[in-house]
Amino acid sequence: MDKSSPQEGESWISRKTRGLRSILSLAKRARRLRLILLFTMLLIALLPLGVTVGLSFYQYRRLIIEETHNNVRWSANSTRQAIEAFLDKLETTVLVINNAYTLEELADPEILDQIFSKLRAEHDGLVDMSLIGPDGIQKSYSGPFDLSGKNYSESTWFQNALTRKIYVSEVFLGYRNIPHFVIAASKRDPKGRGYWVFRVSIDTLILDQFLESMDTEAVDDIFLINEQGKLQSSSRYYGEVTDQASLRLMAQPKKTGTTLMVDQREDHPLIRAVSFVQGSPWILVLDHQRYFHRTSWITFRNQLISIFFTCTLLAVIIVFWLADYLARNIQKTNESREMLLQQTEHTSKLASIGRLAAGVAHEINNPLSIINEKAGLMKDLLQRTDDFRHRDKFIAQLDALEKAVQRSRVITHRLLGFARRMEVSLESLQVAEVIEEVLGFLTKEAAYRNIKIEKFFEPDLPDIQSDRGQLQQVFLNIINNAIDAVADGGEISIACQKTGQGIQVDISDNGPGIPPEIMKNIFEPFFTTKRGKGKEGTGLGLSITYGLVKKLGGEISVRSEGNVGTTFSMTFPLVQKRRAEG
Amino acid sequence: MNKIKVLIIDDEMDFASTLAERLELRDFDSKAVESGDEALSLFEGQWRPDVVILDLKMPGRDGLATLDLIKKEDPAIEVIMLTGHGSTTSGIAGMKKGLFDYLMKPIDISVIVESINKAAAKKTA
Numbered sequence: 001m002d003k004s005s006p007q008e009g010e011s012w013i014s015r016k017t018r019g020l021r022s023i024l025s026l027a028k029r030a031r032r033l034r035l036i037l038l039f040t041m042l043l044i045a046l047l048p049l050g051v052t053v054g055l056s057f058y059q060y061r062r063l064i065i066e067e068t069h070n071n072v073r074w075s076a077n078s079t080r081q082a083i084e085a086f087l088d089k090l091e092t093t094v095l096v097i098n099n100a101y102t103l104e105e106l107a108d109p110e111i112l113d114q115i116f117s118k119l120r121a122e123h124d125g126l127v128d129m130s131l132i133g134p135d136g137i138q139k140s141y142s143g144p145f146d147l148s149g150k151n152y153s154e155s156t157w158f159q160n161a162l163t164r165k166i167y168v169s170e171v172f173l174g175y176r177n178i179p180h181f182v183i184a185a186s187k188r189d190p191k192g193r194g195y196w197v198f199r200v201s202i203d204t205l206i207l208d209q210f211l212e213s214m215d216t217e218a219v220d221d222i223f224l225i226n227e228q229g230k231l232q233s234s235s236r237y238y239g240e241v242t243d244q245a246s247l248r249l250m251a252q253p254k255k256t257g258t259t260l261m262v263d264q265r266e267d268h269p270l271i272r273a274v275s276f277v278q279g280s281p282w283i284l285v286l287d288h289q290r291y292f293h294r295t296s297w298i299t300f301r302n303q304l305i306s307i308f309f310t311c312t313l314l315a316v317i318i319v320f321w322l323a324d325y326l327a328r329n330i331q332k333t334n335e336s337r338e339m340l341l342q343q344t345e346h347t348s349k350l351a352s353i354g355r356l357a358a359g360v361a362h363e364i365n366n367p368l369s370i371i372n373e374k375a376g377l378m379k380d381l382l383q384r385t386d387d388f389r390h391r392d393k394f395i396a397q398l399d400a401l402e403k404a405v406q407r408s409r410v411i412t413h414r415l416l417g418f419a420r421r422m423e424v425s426l427e428s429l430q431v432a433e434v435i436e437e438v439l440g441f442l443t444k445e446a447a448y449r450n451i452k453i454e455k456f457f458e459p460d461l462p463d464i465q466s467d468r469g470q471l472q473q474v475f476l477n478i479i480n481n482a483i484d485a486v487a488d489g490g491e492i493s494i495a496c497q498k499t500g501q502g503i504q505v506d507i508s509d510n511g512p513g514i515p516p517e518i519m520k521n522i523f524e525p526f527f528t529t530k531r532g533k534g535k536e537g538t539g540l541g542l543s544i545t546y547g548l549v550k551k552l553g554g555e556i557s558v559r560s561e562g563n564v565g566t567t568f569s570m571t572f573p574l575v576q577k578r579r580a581e582g
Numbered sequence: 583m584n585k586i587k588v589l590i591i592d593d594e595m596d597f598a599s600t601l602a603e604r605l606e607l608r609d610f611d612s613k614a615v616e617s618g619d620e621a622l623s624l625f626e627g628q629w630r631p632d633v634v635i636l637d638l639k640m641p642g643r644d645g646l647a648t649l650d651l652i653k654k655e656d657p658a659i660e661v662i663m664l665t666g667h668g669s670t671t672s673g674i675a676g677m678k679k680g681l682f683d684y685l686m687k688p689i690d691i692s693v694i695v696e697s698i699n700k701a702a703a704k705k706t707a
Contacts, residue, residue, distance in 0.1 A: 406688075444700070
């Protein structure tokens with residue numbers, strides 16, 4: 001036929017391999033889809049997690065660093081302020097004494113002793129007190145050492161003190177060979193003999209007390225140095241007082257306030273606060289080491305890491321499972337769609353074959369009937385003719401010819417039935433109406449044989465979507481069967497009712513019933529028990545009926561009981577799920 | 583009793599005339615024509631069949647249209663459709679128009695005879 005595609009001729013093997021190939025490519029596509037799903041979902045799941053964990057890590061670390069910096073700065077500041085306050089108080093005291101007493105009074109050891117003992121009661125760390133003349137020679141002394149008459153003219157502190165109103169010295173050993181520092185005030189000799197120096201010396205232990213009071217968890221080392229790097233108090237790591245500290249300042253400290261310096265070396269992270277002690281030659285240095293190794297930080301970091309890994313593991317497991325599940329489902333859907341497509345293709349091919357077959361069958365029926373009639377006429381004439389040689393043989397030949405026509409007829413009618421089965425055109429219809437139409441076709445035969453046909457149609461049945469011609473075919477065939485089955489005067493009942501999502505039709509007869517061994521095969525193609533009775537009015541077997549009902553989306557079943565009768569039950573859906581191919 | 587008059591309308595004259603001859607042999611008064619128009623002219627010649635055997639697919643006026651024509655001319659005439667192009671739909675359409683029977687070609691002569699007899703019985707009844 002012209003309409004048929006060039007693929008019509010392809011063998012079933014090539015069709016099968018084509019199907020297999022497309023299934024294989026589907027599997028490949030499914031694998032790729034699984035990978036894409038996997039990566040996308042992993043990214044979606046892990047990216048925010050990673051960002052959150054990273055941010056937490058960074059933020060907490062920043063907070064810890066900030067807190068540490070603040071602690072260190074605060075410690076350094078308070079220590080420095082304490083030292084400054086202490087110095088300030090002493091300086092004031094020294095100035096007051098220096099101003100309140102005359103040189104003569106201060107030069108008097110008794111008065112000086114009185115002053116010293118009073119002062120010592122008020123101030124910690126005071127070691128001694130003395131008055132030194134402009135020539136550098138100690139004029140009077142009050143204290144535990146024997147330092148009278150010592151010459152300080154070469155001492156740096158003395159020279160510095162001469163030129164200033166008040167002076168705080170560096171820490172030094174001096175004649176007593178004990179680390180101490182002095183606070184000195186100069187006093188002009190009213191008799192014009194130059195400047196005298198009044199001094200108190202202070203044990204550096206008092207400085208150590210200030211520093212030790214800050215020796216907390218936030219502090220690893222706290223000490224004083226001078227601008228030349230000489231230790232003014234003992235340091236845990238850099239040596240004893242008056243040692244030269246091998247100290248490297250990481251930046252130039254500001255003259256006021258506290259300067260923080262951070263050494264970010266991996267193995268030895270260090271934060272150092274450096275602060276000039278105002279009114280003195282000292283620089284306060286506070287070191288804080290290993291500030292990333294604090295317990296809270298390590299606990300937090302470990303918790304964060306374990307949360308991250310647990311979540312990652314969970315996400316990976318869930319994502320793997322989900323991707324697998326989705327890909328499997330999509331693959332299944334694709335496969336069934338592919339199958340459906342192939343089936344559709346197959347069905348549409350069958351349909352065109354069916355159309356071709358129907359055309360051929362129709363065309364052949366006419367010449368067949370001519371042959372049939374001609375042969376029949378010849379036989380008729382022969383039967384009315386006197387006997388002659390070979391007369392019986394001629395009649396036998398014509399019988400054979402008629403039989404061959406009958407066989408051809410069965411074939412063309414099967415082809416027509418097959419073609420009809422393939423084509424579906426849907427419309428909205430009343431099942432009861434279709435049954436009535438078919439009955440109109442059959443009532444004459446039924447009346448002739450005195451068969452009673454009873455109808456039980458539920459009123460107001462809904463329309464269904466179906467193919468009228470094919471439904472007619474179905475009912476025609478089943479009712480025809482029933483008429484054939486019952487004896488003359490038998491009964492057939494047709495019931496039609498709504499059930500669930502469809503219409504149910506029951507066609508019952510009170511015939512002899514169907515033997516169980518036949519029941520098994522009843523819907524199989526070309527299975528018949530009434531061959532050759534000249535009663536194949538439609539040429540369609542129950543298998544075709546079964547195929548038609550299925551094609552119309554319905555169900556058909558049969559119950560039969562010996563000597564009671566047979567019931568065919570069919571249900572047809574109200575709406576066709578998918579358009580049948582035609 | 584008069585012979586039953588049978589008219590065969592079929593564009594396949596080979597078929598129609600042979601069938602007519604066979605029916606003659608079976609004691610029917612039968613004629614064969616090629617089309618509905620010819621049938622109508624026969625009616626005018628005062629030969630009216632009791633039963634018409636009608637083909638479905640014919641050039642020009644087809645079987646169902648011819649059926650209408652015959653039923654209009656004389657509703658008493660019973661018509662039997664005999665066709666190689668049978669389908670349930672056309673069968674039912676024909677039944678609605680008053681068709682007596684619907685048979686498929688090729689067919690055993692006995693089935694036709696039986697059907698003609700039933701149709702004639704109905705007509706006279």
